[in-house]
Amino acid sequence: MGKPLSGKVTVVTGGSRGLGREMVLAFAEAGADVVIASRKLDACVALAEEVTKKTGQRALPVACNVGEWEQCENLAEAAYEEFGVVDVLVNNAGMSLLYPSLEQVSEAMFDKVMATNLKGPFRLSALIGTRMAAAGGGSIVNISSIEAAHPEPLAVPYAAAKAGLEALSVGLAHTYGPGVRVNTIRCGPFDTDIAKAWPPELRAELARHTALKRIGGPADIVGAALFFASDASAYCTGATLALDGGFR
Template sequence: MTGFDLTGRTAIVTGASRGIGLETARGLALAGANVVVTSRSQESADAAAADIGPAALGVGAHAVDDNAARRCIDITLEKFGRIDILVNNAGTNPSYGPLIEQDHARFAKTFDVNVWGPVLWSSLVVKAWMGEHGGSIVNTASIGGMKFEANIGVYNASKAALIHLTKQLALELSPMVRVNAVAPGVVRTKLAEALWKDHEPRVAAATPLGRIGEPVDVASAVHFLASDAAQWITGEVMVIDGGRLLGNAQSFRQGSARDV
């Protein structure tokens, strides 16, 4: 299959200084794309680009800074002449605890970065290039947007909103632009440390495929959705969680053994 080759195309990956974003940008570059990586600071964006290689360019741009986003898109078009792929990966989770204990500042920051950011960047790239020439947008959601958990209700609500907006944008931007999302489970990233760092064996045992995720697991799915291999897919949310949404594998296996 040749649909995975991205030679000659240009991608922007927001929040790409580490974790899923960095691995996604690296994978797109390895597939032949020119990649613009963003981070809140120019220094971290430059470091990520240097880590990826000569096909990457770092641009300091906070996900919800309108002027910085416009500047990034202008730089991308000036440098590479096109924007074929946008990966809205930047995310945050400053709030923790029951919903009724959250303050407005943390709530607003979560939704600003996780929901408004993808809308802002999608709007800008569509108006600047994709609306006329076509393209693919991939949003980083979460399985948290599909279930309910203690203490991270604000974050999960923001990801549920992003899932809805992914489908809305897929309709609004068709047929020129495809819009999809990935929904990772527990992945070895700094943002998700609280979910795995002190109890990884227990989380792995409860996951049907027996381990937590690695950034490359998600990056591979983003590559697929961004490429021509997925050219007839839009409005979809690809779950990448090792089977965790199916339930607690350890409990299920123990129950099955008792039933035999």
Template sequence: MQTRIKQKFDLKNKVAIVTGASKGIGESIARGLAEYGAKVVISSRSQEAVEHVANNFKKEGYDALGIGCHVGDEDQLKKLVEETVNAYGAVDILVNNAATNPFYGPLDTMENSLFDKIMDINTKAPFQLANLCYPIMKKRGGGSIINIASVEGMKPSVGLGLYSVSKAALIMLTKSQAVEWGKFGIRSNAICPGLIKTKFSSALWQNEKILDQVTRHLPAGRMAVPDEMAGLACFLASDASSYCTGSVFTADGGHMIAGGFN
């Protein structure tokens, strides 16, 4: 029996880097890629944390490696790519998931230093890491870049102004990568999650007013869990999405067609 479609999801012999992968959405995406056969580099700031996740993956029979990396440090980004190539010989899939949002409040009360930090981590780091992986993917004849943006980059909510700016910029970076690198077989797509129950978003879902809005106004009637982002990432990493590039995929429970979290 032919499996013309099923086999397109196979990631065997593919090498993936996932940033911010020691927990939450990043860990779930990394696990999904590993389940489909990819060799996965688990990356986050803490070497101890990424080794813990990688060791758990290995115990389950997956091929994984933990490499600590602060994405705000260009030298550490270079080291991440170098160590990945030394270990696995290539980079086929890049998931830019690491992000920060150290501030919740009005735009006019935010310090310039926080603006720089948010833009450096959420926008500049994905730009730099993709540029480091670009020549490797080009030589391989293609690759898949998956930038984890946010619905906040499409429809901002009160209190998340500069986070929204950084994610809007990441969406446009995705489209620019697709335009410039498509001729080399490199695809770039963005995933825009809605409210996901992670430590990163705890300031939102622990807010009773916001949680009430989620329950009452979202078509899904609830927030998501990290694993609900993994399937879309696996699709975009695989040949099943071979004609998808420069696209922005929402996984938001209907946030974009409902009221915002204001």
């Protein structure tokens, strides 16, 4: 097989660990140069060095808190200054904060969750999607969660933000079409850094709710990400793919 992303440039937020790291490595293996963005520059630098060593692809590490519009603008400018084009944007950065009860959710906590999960993807998509459309095409992939459709009491602000992200995808698909495709991957439970805090009984309960009777491994994101990033999904936009093992 050839390399489906040969000659492409991809930007992945939350790209230094977890699902973001898996997508960065997969995109580079598929022939793309990568921009790795996260709040921790040292982690981005380490992964960029690994990418180049393993694949020979160029990798640009950029420190970015996507909840800050100015940092989103800096990320976009860094990507275009280095590569001159962005073909794929993956809005993967996300966060959820624990709280004892809804009335104890502070305004700062609520705003932080909304900023990372919704405001940042909106701003980056606006900045980069506009340039993609002007250049003739591109793909934006938003990483959502089953919380968007199955909100739990301990993740209400996060669920609301992810539901907003899915609505954003549809709106962006119509805003930047026909040249730019915008799709969503709605992830179920995945065994990433956040899962390290799960007690064994929660892990077992989550697995029990899936048809596949397991939680996802980080590599399980790769097929869906490559599908939406590449021309394999040329007639797919405004769609949401449930990548959740058949969760219910």
